[in-house]
Amino acid sequence: MANSMKTAIFESARHMAVEEAPKPTVEQPDDAIIRVVRACVCGSDLWPFRGINQTEEHSENSGHEAIGIVEQVGDAITSVKPGDFVIAPFTHGCGRCRACRAGFDGSCMAHPDNFSMGAQGQYIRFQHAQWALVKVPGRPEDYSEGMLKSLLTLSDVMATGYHAAHTAQVKPGDAVIVLGDGAVGLCAIIAAKMMGAKRIISTSRHDDRRALAQEFGATDNVAERGEEGVAKLLEISDGGADAVLECVGTDASFQEAMSVARPGALIGRVGLPHGQQIxxxxxxxxxxxxxxxPASVTTYDKSVLLDAVLNADINPGRVFTAEFRLDDIQAAYEAMDERKTIKSYLILD
Amino acid sequence: MANSMKTAIFESARHMAVEEAPKPTVEQPDDAIIRVVRACVCGSDLWPFRGINQTEEHSENSGHEAIGIVEQVGDAITSVKPGDFVIAPFTHGCGRCRACRAGFDGSCMAHPDNFSMGAQGQYIRFQHAQWALVKVPGRPEDYSEGMLKSLLTLSDVMATGYHAAHTAQVKPGDAVIVLGDGAVGLCAIIAAKMMGAKRIISTSRHDDRRALAQEFGATDNVAERGEEGVAKLLEISDGGADAVLECVGTDASFQEAMSVARPGALIGRVGLPHGQQIxxxxxxxxxxxxxxxPASVTTYDKSVLLDAVLNADINPGRVFTAEFRLDDIQAAYEAMDERKTIKSYLILD
Known part of the structure; x- marks a missing residue:
């Protein structure tokens, strides 16, 4: 094993690079080093890329979604061993604190460093690996590329969409409105369908996303925005949704969510907030x-989502509509930024 | 029956009066005229009394809690008849719209005029009476004064405290923090106990309220405010409550609620909001x-609370610690304003 690796670097707004960096090593007893097999670009990675978030130049990439092979583990790790195939959630819950036990490992009380970084690279150091990592049976080569894509969504977007539906407490028979047509919004449609929603209203203005929304279970789509969009959503939902899944994070989207919820409804919000005021x-x-x-990634993967993917009950990997090599990281970001792809998939060697 | 009655009038900040007014009559087919037997003063009535809410001078009293005898009904009313003993909730749900069916009759979609006014008087016109009124077996004279007090709390404060616990989704074994030591906060303690909370932390600085909180089921009390109070609440709740019942409505109380909730907890808020920003x-x-x-008064009364009161499982009427005649309405307001009583009870002839 060489001591260096290739990794993506955030150079500056609109500029991603790939360079050699030291390969990460076990620093804490509960670390795992993972050789990344597949990774991707998240909608939240676009905030620094677009220069909206202030991010240090020439710094670690914000990637936080990966599947891979455990390479090395710290002394405290007994749940996985080198050679295991794992999903690396963006969250790193302990599984034991009151938040994790209540099913909120995205806000683990034991781990202030609860989020991943740097996953757009050949190796990552995954902190607090004991409970958080999700073991997948077999080896990557046992699975089709389509199945690997779906497994990769279990590191973030499928679990995050599920969190929107779970916290909005979608019930059988519900009319559900999904705001946001990115990968998370699309996965939220899958989740709403899993929970028995009868009517699922997507809000896309893009043909590819609208088609995928329908494939995932959307029964209606409202492309209009502003007052016209709200009026149409209220009409289709008979006066307001029983549950609103807010998968954008802007204040505009949040205000829209409040306008289309029926009295007594819950808004499940998972878009990283940018200036929302309630x-x-x-x-x-x-x-x-x-x-x-932040989603309860490990909780949902272990309890529901991994089985649903392996049984092919759901196929969230369909959100990856373009494939890239790590060396093409700039193109992977640009394709998402320009909405040429719903989500960019990274194949690592 | 005379055509006039005595009723309380909001004269101006700090001045309540009693005067003769026309007795209300059936105006809509779903109206009921109720002869008020017992009424009371609500914490929310103190906002205009204290001059914090801008309220028209010499206007109807804001009272919205009563028990009484049905005197007359409109043509559409089949659920009650003259002579029936009823609880008059402050809400007036239809029982049929999607909000009411989901258990949120406090935000009924069919009735924009969903709230009571004028209950501090000999008679009230109760709009949308068909589903909203809650029938009580027998006649007022069949009950002790203590039982009448408890029945009266089912028009608002007991149901409102229950709504805080219900929307915070209190579960068996939970650690619950109750912010606010008025009648609603005290009733929220009863509700948390009904739902199986293991630890219930009240936040009173007044001996009489703290004693009643304990009687109702509080296991701990934190009298401190500000940073010191938050620190103590976090310590007692082992890092934050599983559910926070916010029964005040000020921004300060709301910020405190957010500070003492554990990750993943729900804040159930029922205090009328005054400038909260989330x-x-x-x-x-x-x-x-x-x-x-606004609470689901009729839903809770019919499903849970009326039985609990009639079986003497709960005794929320204990919040009435001073009794007044309607003519003494000014004294009834002053006693609450000065915290000489937890809640002022009005006996009508």
Whole structure:
């Protein structure tokens, strides 16, 4: 094993690079070093790429989604061993604190360093690996590329879409509105269908995404925005949705969510918030609830999602509509930024 | 029957009066006229009394809690008849719209005029009475004064406290923090206990309220406010409550609620909001949810609370610690304003 690896680097807004870097090593007893087999670009990676988030130049890539092979583990790790095939969630819960036990490992109370970074590279150091890593049976070569894509979504977007539906407490028979037509919004449609929603209304203006929304279970689509969009959503949902899945994170999307929720509905929000303000009065009189945050990735993978993917009950990997090599990381970001692909898939050697 | 009655009038900040007014009559087919037997003063009535809410001078009293005898009904009313003893909820749900069917009659979609006014008087016109009124077996004279007090709390405060616990989704074994030591906060303690909370932490600085909180089921009390209070609440709740019942409505109380909720917890808020701002970022990373609003009074009364009161399983009427006649309405408001009583009870002739 060489001591260096290739990894993506955030050079500056609109510029990603690939360079050699030291291969990570076990630093803590509960670390695992993972050789990345497949990774990808997240909608949240576009915030620094677009220069909206202030991010240090020439710094670690914000990638946080990977599947791979365990290469080395710290002394405290007994749950996986070198050679195991694993999903590397973006969250790193302990599985034992009160938040994790309540099913909120995305906000683990034991691990302030609860999120991944640097997954767009050949190796990652995965901190707090004991409970958080999700073991997959067999080896990557046992699976089709389509199945690998679906397994990769279990590191973030499928679990995050599921979190939106779970915190919005979607029930059988519900009318559900999904705001956002990125990979998370599309996966939220899958989740709403899994939970028995009867009517699922997507909100896409792009033909490819609308088609995939329909394939995933959307029964209606509203392409209009603003007042016209709200009016149409209220009409289709008979006065407001029983659950609103907010998968964008902007204030505009959040205000729209409040406008299309029926009284007593919950908004499950999973888009990273950018300046949302929730007025106390605005939600109070309608009894509209707001719930959600970073997803419970490990909890959902182990309890529901891994089985659903392996049984081919769901096929979230369809959100990857373009494939790239690590060396083409700039093109992978650009394709997502320009909406030429829903989500960019990275194949590592 | 005379055509006039005595009723309380909001004269101006700090001044309540009693005067003769026309007795209300059936105006709509779904109206019921109720002769008020017992009424009371609500914490929310103190907002105009204190001059914080801008309220028209010499206007109808904001009272919205009563028990009484049905005097007359409109043509559409088949659920009650003259002579029936009823609880008059402050909400007026239809029982049929999607919000009511989902258990949120406090935000009924069919009735924009969903709230009561004028209950501090000899008679009230109760709009949309068909589903909303709650029939009580027998006649008022069949019950002790203590039981009448408990029945009266089912028009608002007991149901509102229950709504806080219900929307915070209190579960058996939970550690629950209750913010607010008014009648609603105290009733929220009863509700948390009904739902199986193991640890219930009240936050009173007044001996009488703290004693009643304990009687109702509080296991601990934190009298401190500000940073010291938050630190103590976090310590007692082992890092944050599983559910926070916010029964005040001020921004300070709301910010405190967010500080003492464990990750993944729900805040059930029922205090009328006064300038709350919920930061999108503030609640997101902790997965803290915010739910609540006007209570589902009729739903809870018919399903749970009336039986619990009649069986003497709960005794929420204990919040009435001073009794007044309607003519003494000014004294009834002052006693609550000065915290000489937890809640002022009005006996009508």
């Amino acid at each position: 007025s106390g009065e605005g939600t109070f009189y309608q009894n509209v609830g707001v719930y959600g945050g | 930061s999108g970022e503030g609640t997101f990373y902790q997965n803290v949810g915010v739910y609540g609003g």
